[in-house]
Amino acid sequence: MKLIFLALAYPKIPSSSNLYTDLMEAFRDQGHDVFVVAPAVSDNEVGLIQEEGIQVIRVKTLPLLNVNPIQKGIANVLLPFQYKKAIKKYFKSEALDLILMPTPPISLVDVASWLKKNYQSKLYLILRDIFPQNAVDLGMMKKGGMLYNFFRKKEHLLYEVADEIGCMSQGNIEYVIHHNANVSTEKLHLLPNWQKEIPQFSDDVIALRTKYSFDDNFVIIFGGNIGLPQKLENILAVAELFQPEDKVLFFIVGQGTEKAKIEKLIKEKNLKNIVIKNSLPREDYQNIISVANCGLIALHENFTIPNIPSKSLSYFNAKIPVLAAIDENTDYGTIIQDEVKAGVWAPSNQPNLIKEKIDLLRSNPQLCKQMGENGYQYFINNVTPKHSYEIIKRQVGSGKSQVKS
Incomplete structure (x- = not known):
């Protein structure tokens, strides 16, 4: 053909x-x-x-x-x-x-x-x-x-x-x-x-986490476009709820029309638990995901159309759970949480509820592991x-x- x-x-x-x-x-x-x-x-x-x-x-x-x-x-x-x-x-x-x-x-x-x-x-x-x-x-x-x-x-x-x-x-x-x-x-x-499968990172996990200053933090990674649809201001509001002793780090990788604005807000709010990096080649990015604890999806709360972000497939590939901060008109949360059982979700404009989901994940390593495995099996089979x-x-x-x- x-x-x-x-x-x-x-x-x-x-x-x-x-x-x-x-x-x-x-x-x-x-x-x-x-x-x-x-x-x-x-x-x-x-x-x-x-x-x-x-x-x-x-x-x-x-x-x-x-x-x-x-x-x-x-x-x-x-x-x-x-x-x-x-x-x-x-x-x-x-x-x-x-x-x-x-x-x-x-x-x-x-x-x-x-x-x-x-x-x-x-x-x-x-x-x-x-x-x-x-x-x-x-x-x-x-x-x-x-x-x-x-x-x-x-x-x-x-x-x-x-x-x-x-x-x-x-x-x-x-x-x-x-x-x-x-x-x-x-x-x-x-x-x-x-998405095609990318081999799992098999080298020194501790060394890679140290390279990116993950250390002993619970690392929530976001990769992709930093634009209006993602409205990362909502994620900054969540980051403000955590104290340094909570050891929670938001690691953002990407480019987009709103990146400069988000970087400026991070500086103004003096948020030490958010790091932004430029886009990386897919395999390098996939390696970093593999040593993170959780993959973040962010969608603007005003969406009336049901968006299904493709970046979750990278998280499935890496066997990490998905945290979805999304609007309430998409069926993405139902798919992730109830059908695939690979993560959790909360409305993107409710930072306290998102924090509750993060606390659930970081206090349950075995749950995270099971969600990661569920996502991976769904990924390779579907x-x-x-x-x-x-x-x-x-x-x-x-x-x-x-x-x-």
């Missing part, structure tokens, strides 16, 4: 990776002809580039990540024109069986529709971001405004032209149905987040890239776009 994946962020393998590079490698390993359209990593790497057996069309775009909302908006509006031009130039084929498109960004629906019409191929939507409602939840867009209505029409179009829609959770499926009366429910199915590949193969496996492994 020949497929095109329309990516917003596609790092260069093997120096870096994410869930989408993992998925494309799974398709490659099953013998499929994989094309990826993605922003250029640098200005001197534009065009069709062979990357680890995957043909990547690198496109020069405006900055899309870690920029202010206006810059991001302009970049996303221009993106479909830039991608279409690049595909016309570099994709020399008379056949295309499958188009894979994730959200974000929703603006690429025009490119996906154009490809589908030209090649009579199937379009599989990987729904990871319900936009524009998430922007409304964060106060970045006004519901009913001109910009909102523009993107809402794009969202309706995307659900209409997609042949299959993979959703992160049952809550996601129910949300889409409830807010989109015209969507065909037969398209909707579960496609949980995925949410590797091969599992996601099989779901997509099954869903599109009929007619012209039959996927053969």
Whole structure:
């Protein structure tokens, strides 16, 4: 099968990776002809580039990540024109069986529709971001405004032209149905987040903990975007509740639009139990997670859409429990605490309740160990890239776009 994946962020393998590079490698390993359209990593790497057996069309775009909302908006509006031009130039084929498109960004629906019409191929939507409602939840867009209505029409179009829609959770499926009366429910199915397994850290645990000044602290680690959706101010409020003798350390790894603000607040509040580090290569980060005590998920309390953060898979991989400080509209807490039994959750704007969950974990090492093992077993048995590949193969496996492994 020949497929095109329309990516917003596609790092260069093997120096870096994410869930989408993992998925494309799974398709490659099953013998499929994989094309990826993605922003250029640098200005001197534009065009069709062979990357680890995957043909990547690198496109020069405006900055899309870690920029202010206006810059991001302009970049996303221009993106479909830039991608279409690049595909016309570099994709020399008379056949295309499958188009894979994730959200974000929703603006690429025009490119996906154009490809589908030209090649009579199937379009599989990987729904990871319900936009524009998430922007409304964060106060970045006004519901009913001109910009909102523009993107809402794009969202309706995307659900209409997609042949299959993979959703992160049952809550996601129910949300889409409830807010989109015209969507065909037969398209909707579960496609949980995925990640390939990274070998467990097997060297000197004490030495690594000492290197990062973990010492004898109960270390709560957070890795990923530091932006409005995470609202780490809520976590700072939790950190303030602990005394030095409690030996609780919040270790944050990442970048994002809110990072400078969070660093400034930490300094102003004189919080000695929070450390922020820049982003690290995935394997280095995974090693640090492996010697932490708990993995943190943080979501803004104003979300009305059910978000399912993918970073929990790194915690599952490392066999550590998950602490979820989340909004009350997501089913993520139920999944983590009641179904997988791999962690605990509390509302993100209630620091005292979050502290109670931390106290529960740090006073029960055996419970933490069992939760870590539960998460790991769920991970390797349900949410590797091969599992996601099989779901997509099954869903599109009929007619012209039959996927053969």
